[in-house]
Amino acid sequence: MWTPGRRSAACPRASDAPIVARRDAARDRPGFSVNTTLLLVQVLNGLQLGVLLFLIAAGLTLVFGVMDFINLAHGVQYMLGAYLGAALAAATGSFWLALLLALPAALAFGLLLEFLVFRHLYERDHLSQVLATFGVILFLNEGVKVVFGTAPMQMPLPAGLTGGVPIMEGLLYPTYRIAILAAGLGTAGLLWFLVERTRAGMLVRAGAANAPMLDALGVNVRGLFLLVFGFGAMLAGFAGVMAAPILSVEPGMGDNLLILAFVVIVIGGIGSVRGAFIAALLVGLVETVGRGLLPDVLRLFLDASSARQAGAALASMLVYIVMAAILAFRPAGLFPVRR
């Protein structure tokens, strides 16, 4: 059985050397043109991961920015969206109906959490917020297990988006992923309009810059925050429903994405939707393209097998290295909210 703690196997086997030699000969076969296409495919993949990250990070950055509230449970709301989508799709037999019903359900659940837990934490320090929202993660991860069972769930692709576009020889780019990209960009546009061009958006921006002043001017900051919070929860739920047909719907599925979402909002500048958008695309690209190219780049300096292992290890660190580098030059992120 697999396990993190297993000892190294020195199992009697054929020597590695001839295999390595043969595979290096094979590597030279694909020409430059193929590699350019491959790079383009990787860029597309990176953008698609980026918009998914943006949907999660947008709510997080607003909540953090406006109310100075650290909500670790944001990833769980993404998971809930995916579970709601999968369960509703199984019940109704239609992806679109499931999406339509899951959005208000995710919104309602977000508001319920706000009412039950988060509301009591705004005046507390960050440590209390982290502890309490981490508790919500544990509670809900176990909760979905009780309700839906421990085995991963499946959500079918929506009818009409099951096919793919041949993007290079032997590889289809699933239409559904293009739909995710489109939906993400559409949502980003909508958010930009809401935040930059509407009165509510103006208040949200003002809240991010200086909430006490806004309060003193007679604006109902609590109500504003409830709005932002519900909208953020719905966006995370939307991301969950959209991701459910391509990713495994299982307890704890939001935890990894949450970490990346925090990286995104820190790089982008806390409270800035525009920053979150740029940073999400950057993180998505670095994560995907880095993973694809690093082992090849390292092969210029190292032998094949250490390049593979070091490349894989370095690729998983790459996002954090980029974050550290950006923060070294711009400590408040790429698009800091003016205070």
Place this chain on the structure above:
Amino acid sequence: MAFQHDTGLSRRGLIGTGAAIGATALAAPAVRAQPAPIKVGVVAVLTGPQAALGSQLRDGWLLGVRHLNGQLGGRPVETLVIDDELRPDVAVTKVRAAIERDGVDLVVGVVFSNILAAVMRPVTESGAFLISTNAGPSTFAGRGCNPFFFATSYNNDQVHAVMGQAAQDLGHRRVFLMTPNYQAGRDAMAGFKSRFRGEVVDEVYVPLTQLDFSAELARIASMRPDAIFTFMPGGLGVNLVRQYRQAGLANIPFLSTFTVDEATLPAQGEAAEGFYSGATWAPNMDNDQSRRFVAGMVEQFNYVPATYAAHAYDTAMLLDSAVRRVNGDLSDKNALRAAIAAADFPSVRGSFRFGANQFPVQDFWLCQVRRRTDGRFQTETVRRVLEADVDPWAAQCRMPARI
């Protein structure tokens, strides 16, 4: 604090199963006084993302005990379910408590090798027998073999080696390898390469937390291998299989271990249809014991069982035969050990015997995912890849003749 919490959990497990057994005993016509029960600790991961595997293991054991009318070799059995939480320290504390406080006679189960490594000494040094129904690390098959330890599953390396041999037999010349970047992933690649003689076009390691495989899928498409071999347990496998199908790569044969099995198939569904895996057993195995087991699991727990459940079910039958052989007397350890080693029970796998290192000597199969008549999916045997295979570590084991 932690200890009290632990006590509560174990007690509840004991009472729960005790009640279930009480009910079976009532239903049985025999009214005469029963001998003292045998206590068996079943260690499985029942919380966290891998809980589906532990639940299969537990359910397989419980069904075995039920089919034996709540008895092992004529003595009633009391099952103590222990959730190891996939944390070695927790597993050791709970198993120690089960042995010292609850007086468990036998310990069976364990999904993960690191948990097995943690509970190995506490169990075997107490003089109780430990029977692994899944984890089979090389250490305990080779130099670290132990007279108090049996495995009814396999040695971990064997399953990966089976796929190497299968790729060889299927005539694949160029194979792409992909596993998570940790010890077991590297072992899987080594196991595959131990029997595969063709060209490995690329080896890719992905982080254990990987969600999106599109970068790797693009790479596979650009390399155009004859087949891919992968080991992606749990949710990783669900993501990979569905994305592989969506990317239109399914015309490249998908060879795998612990990636498409009955624990993940409900989430993979038709995306996994036709994909290959290596195993000791599959639900379509053509023998009475296997048919009875699969039908029982579907009826009782409403899912198609994977090997985790099958090995646990076999272990219940094995222990039944062993206890019967020693006439219910567990005090003579040498006699009990010989009785277990005899493996005189009907296995769902058909043929089954133990080797000198107390690991199975058994056949390994190439399996393929197919749709059942009830619309669910299961793996089905395609052909026997290895016959009566002895694990590569057995020769290093110096097993003492007597305890």
